[in-house]
Amino acid sequence: MSGPTDGAARDAGRGADWEMVIGLEVHCELRTATKLFCGCPNSFGDEPNVNVCPVCLGLPGSLPVLNKQAVEFALRIGAALHSLAQSSIFHRKNYFYPDMPKDFQISQYDVPINAGGWLELPSGKRIGIVRAHIEEDTGKTTHVGGGGRIHDAGYSLVDYNRAGVPLVEIVSEPDISSAEEAREYVEELRAILVATGASDGKMEEGSLRVDCNVSVKPLGSEELGTRCEIKNMNSLRSLGRAIAYEAARQAEVLSAGGRVTQETRHWDEAEGRTHSMRSKEEAFDYRYFPEPDLVTLAPSKEWVESVKANLGTMPAQLRRRVADAAGVPASSEAVSTVVRLGLEGLVGAAVDAKADAGLALRRLANEVAGELGDGGGHNLGREAFAHLVLMEQRGELTSAQARSVLKIMVAEGGQPEEVASRLGFKALGAGALEAVVEEVVAANPREWERYAGGDDKLTGFFIGKIKAATGGNADLKAASELLRSRRGAS
Amino acid sequence: MSSPAGASPTGQGPVPAASLSGSCAMSASDIAAGVRSGELSALGVLEEHLSQVERWEPEVHAFNLVTADAARARAREVDAMVAKGKDPGPLAGVPVALKDLLCTRGVPTTCSSRILAGWRPPYDATVVKKVAEAGAVAVGKANMDEFAMGSSTEHSATGPTRNPHDLKRVPGGSSGGSAAAVAAGFSALALGSDTGGSIRQPAALCGVVGVKPTYGLVSRYGLVAFASSLDQIGPFGRSVADAALALDVISGHDELDSTSLPGDPPRAASRLGRGVEGLRVGVIAELAGAEGISPDVAAALDGAAQSLAASGAKVEEISVPSVRFGLSAYYMIAPAEASSNLARYDGVRYGFRSPGQDITEMYMATRSVGFGAEVKRRIMLGTYALSAGYYDAYYGKAQKVRTLIIRDFDSAYSSFDVLLAPTSPTVAFELGAKTADPLAMYLSDVCTIPSNLAGHPAMSVPFGKGECGLPIGVQVLAPALGEPVMFQVAEALEAAAPLGTGDPHGEEAK
C-alpha cells in the first residue's frame, strides 16, 4: 500500500472529514543506579557489554531480584499521574530475538503496579492514563549489511549493557486528537518524569521512547477506526510528523473505499513516511504467563503514602502558581513556557520583591525563553532579575533598555544597574522626560502647531527629536503619552 | 572391594556395584567426624571413592564429568585446615556428587544436553558454595535426564546411567546419576533436583534416601531451571541422618533467589532420635491404591505403615482426592514453564550453535539438533499450553488444580502430622522398557508430583526389597516447613526396615 505523496492528501488527516484518535505508549528508562533485576550499573554510553552479569545475560541458573529503587520511581510516576498503586505481579513475554538474553522479557501485564490516572496538558485538557507498569529493557542490536534489519544483515552486533535496565511504560487512553496535542502530551509527561526524579527525559539518548497508536474516524463519529501502531520516532518532531503522515495515509485509504489493516508500522525519518513491518518476526503470540521466579509486588500502604507525601511539585501545580501570581490563565502559553524552562522561581522572586509578576512573566516567556531556546542554562540571579523588573516598572529603564540589560544578564549574570551603566543607559525619571519634551516643543513651534491641530504624522518627528535629545535613553512610549497629553491640554 | 563384573549370585546380571567397603561404606557424618578429628584424611577418603569410581563408573556412568584433580586439591585444603586446627565444617572431607544442572564456576555444566556443550558457568550455584564452605569435596557432575526431563536417566546426551543394584536397569530419574553415585559408593552424598519426583523416585530405585524440601527452603540460584515454580534442590544420602545433615547445610534464605523463604530454616535433624510415639500418620488412599502400583510396592507401604503403628504412631488411611489430578496438572505447568525457561538456548550467546542462512534458520537448526526428543516434546506441549486462546483451558486450569491440591493437603494436615505414600509405582525397570512410551514413563511420577505442586516437602526412604531383590522406597510427606517431623518419621522407618534393605545382595538375605 502506498502512502500519500502530496500536501493535499496529507491535509486529509486533519481536514474537515476525518478526526484523529491517538494513544501513546511512552517507555521511560528509570534513573536507578543499577539494573532492574541485578546489580549491574545502569549507565548509558559505556563500551559494549561491560555492564553485564549472569542475571542480565540470562545465563542458565540465574534468577531475577527486583530493584527497590525502580519500584520507588514507578510509584512516584504513578502518584504524579494520579494512578492507583496496587498489588501487582510480573509476567513473561516470550519471543525470540537476540537482544533478549532469556528470549523472554519480564514485564507487568494484566496486573500493573499503577492502574488508571490522568495527565493534565497545559491547555487544561486531561488525557486519561490506562496504566504505568514496570518492565525490563532489552539489549541493543546493530545489523550490519543488508537493509539494516536482522533477516538480511551480513552480521549483527548485540550490546547487552541496556538489557535489564528498568523501564516504566506509560500507556495513555486514546484521548489525544492531533499531532500537536501528542507532542504536548509527551512534553508534559517528560516534565513530570523529570520532576519525579525518575527520568532524565533525554529522548535523544533513548531514555524516553514513544510508540503511538493512530486511527482516524469520520468527524463526529462515535465508532473508532482500525488503528496502526507506529514505532521508531526518536524526537518530538518525528512524532508529530509521523502522526500527521499516518493519519493522512489512513484517511486516504478510507476515502478511496479501502480498509486500514491493523499492524505495526515503522517510521522512516529520512523518507518521512511509515512502512508496514509485516513479516514473520511480527507474527508473535507472546504466551504471557506469570513469572515464577518473582513474587507478588505489593508495596505497603505506608510506602505509597510516603511517596505521595514526598512527591515534588509537578508542572501543572507550578503553572497554576505562576498563573495566579501573574494574574493570567494557567493555560496561557507564557505560563507553560516559563514552567517548561524551569523559570518559575524567577516569577516567585519578582513576587517576593513586590515587583510586577505579570511583567516578570512576559520578560521570562519572551526575552529569556528566546535567549535559552530549547534548553541551556542562564545566569540570572533571583534578586537581580526582580530588581530589573522594578527598574523597568518605575521607568528607570525603558522597556527596550530593560530587554537589552536582561539579555546580557541571561548570558553573563550581574546586577541590572551595573549592566545598564555599562551600556550607557542613564536612568531617566518621569520628570526628566517631561523637561526634554518641553525643550523639543519650544524649539519647534511650527511643527507643534500642526501636531496640536491634529496632524498625527508629526508624532514621528517629535519622537525622533526626543530620542536624539536623550541619546536614546527615553522611554518612547512614555514620551508619546506626554506628547498626546500636552496636545489635549493645549 | 567387589569382585569384577560377571555373573551375579542371583543370575540377574553382574555383581551389583552397590556393594561397598572402606570409607565408601561410611556415613557422611562418620567421615566428617573422622576428618575433623584427624583420624581420617580427606585425601585418603577421596582416593578410596575415586578407586570405586574407577572400578565401577564405566559400568554405571553416574557422571558426565569426574573432577578428580580439583577434588584432590580441595581434599588437601581440607586436610591442611585440620592440620592448622581449623574446622573445615560439618561436611569436612565428605565426597559429594553434584547433579549436572548445578552451576559450577569454570567447570562444564551441561544438563546432559548437547545444547550446553562447552559452556562453563562463570559462577557457582548457592548450594555448590554452601557445601564447599561446609568442607565437602565435589567429585563430579552427575548424569541426569536432559534438563531434568525424564524418570530413568535414559534421556541423556551422554548415554544412560545404570542402576548399581542391577546394571540392566535404570536408576530412575531425572537425578539418576546422583542417586547411583551414592548407591555405588562414588560419593557419600549427592545433590539433585526434584521437579516432579526427580530426587525421590531415583532414590527409591537405587535404595538410598532422597529429599525434596519445602519450595523455597533451598536457594535455586545456579540451578538451571526446568520448571521454576516446581524445581527444588535436595540431598541424597545412604541414611536419613546423612540426608538431614546435608539438607541443614544447604537450606536457608538466599537474597539471590526471590522465592527463597525468609527467616531461619527449620533444622531437618532437630527431631531425630525422638521416635514416633503419638504422631499421627495418614496413608494417602488415592496413591496407595493408584492404578499401576505393583504388589511388592503396595506390600512395602503396608509394612511401613504397620511398623510405625508398632512404634506407637497413630496410623490411618486418609483421602486426598485432588492428588488424582496431579499428573495432568503437572504436565501442563511444568512443560509451560520449561518452554519459556529453555528459550534462551538459541545458539546466540553460548553453547551449541548450528549455522543457518538467517537468524530464524539458525535458531531452528540449533534447537532441532541441540535438544533431545523428550525436551522437544515438552517444549511443544508447553508452548501449546500457553498459546493465546488455550491459556485458560490448560495452564490456567492446571493452576486451579494446584490450589485444590494445596487445600486438600492442608485439610489432611489438620488431622495428621505426616502422610505416607509409595514413591515409585514399581521397582527399577529395565533400560529401554519405557522409552518408546512417554505416557508410561510419565506415570513413574504419579505419587511424587503432588508434593511439587503443593510446594511441600517429601522424602523417600528405602523400605524392603521387591521384585528381583530390587530396592523399594516409601515416601513420607509433610506440610510446608515440616522437615523436622518428616525426618523424624523417616528415621523410624529406616530403623524398622526389613532385614537386607540396605544390602545389595538382598535377594540372598530374604
Ligand SMILES: [Zn+2]
Ligand atoms: Zn547484570
